[in-house]
Amino acid sequence: MNYYFIIYKPYLVLSQFSSQDGKQSLKDFFDVPKDVYPVGRLDYDSEGLLLLTNDTALNHRLLHPSFAHEREYLVQVDGAITEQALQQLRSGVIISIDGREHRTLPARATLLQPSPEVPERNPPIRFRKDIPAPWISLVLTEGKNRQVRRMTAAAGYPTLRLIRYRIEALELGALQPGGIVSLPRKTVYKKLFHE
Known part of the structure; x- marks a missing residue:
């Protein structure tokens, strides 16, 4: 089963689920299935929208340079x-x-x-x-x-x-730092790829 979440990554949090050098990571804020990972990253000192999923095809389409978004x-x-x-x-x-x-x-x-x-x-x-x-x-x-x-x-x-x-059309909206929203696949693909 594929999962899709949008989160507001807080400031001074690593864009990964494992901690490093005593820094806070996503696992300190978000409880998601084990095979769900962030698509792309935000720097430790940046904040805002991150997409978490276990959909490898989506991951490829968002990260490969040939798909500008x-x-x-x-x-x-x-x-x-x-x-x-x-x-x-x-x-x-x-x-x-x-x-x-x-x-x-x-x-x-x-x-x-x-x-x-x-x-x-x-x-x-x-x-x-x-x-x-x-x-x-x-x-x-x-x-x-x-x-x-x-x-x-x-x-x-x-x-x-x-x-x-x-x-693309996937927005933070009213999410606050540490906030998470689960979305259906259809919504994610429509907002990202206009499908």
Whole structure:
């Protein structure tokens, strides 16, 4: 039997069920059947939407580079991001992956005003009265290691907080950190692959 769950991975939690170096992992928050694993990953210091399943065909279709799919991130950046910086993110920036230069694919980058309603983070980001920390939406179709953080840094605005909100039409919605929702296969395939 195939299972499908969407979860809100909390901040400072590994995207795996085994713990490592004393860090919290998914098993500290989610009780799912033994053969269910995350599709892809979110960095330890990122949070948000992860799909858990034991459907290996789905895993292949989401992770293989030949199947491009949209992922939307809510990104809080350090400093009053300019239209010029957003344009850089849209047209692609040069980032370093394993010591090699990579030009990112065109992305959609939008300043979010007002700021999105997001759960409190524990611990919160460092607040500095004199430096704005606006939110942007960044929609990518590729997933290089720490790509969002590398992109905003390359545009001159380091990432302070990073939440994956959406994969294609599969969204976090009102889920809170540590939240989990079970979905039927039909819903997952319709939202991810428009089937």
